[in-house]
Amino acid sequence: MKILVVGLLLQLVIILVTIISKFWKIFIHASQIIAFASIGFGMILSGLMSGNVFRRTAVERKNERVKRLSRASTFILLGTPSIVALIIYYFFYKW
16 A cells, blocks of 8 residues: 555645646646556556466466566556546546
8 A cells, every 4th residue: 555655645746746837738748657657567567468378377376476466566556546637637627
């Protein structure tokens, strides 16, 4: 859960920079980069992007699998606040 707090703090920094500069494109682009990059890294680390998932995971032990999925969930949790902020921005400020 610490990484979720880090994601929230990162999003708050982006919001503060956006408010100070009064340039909303910074918010949109920075949030998109954090959200999609962290989900992309999480997918790569979890093995979803590999060509043959069964071949890759057939020889790993349980502790290796737990470590791999823990790293992947860390990246996904880091990007979650950015995704929520983008959804809120889209529905409340774009409409």
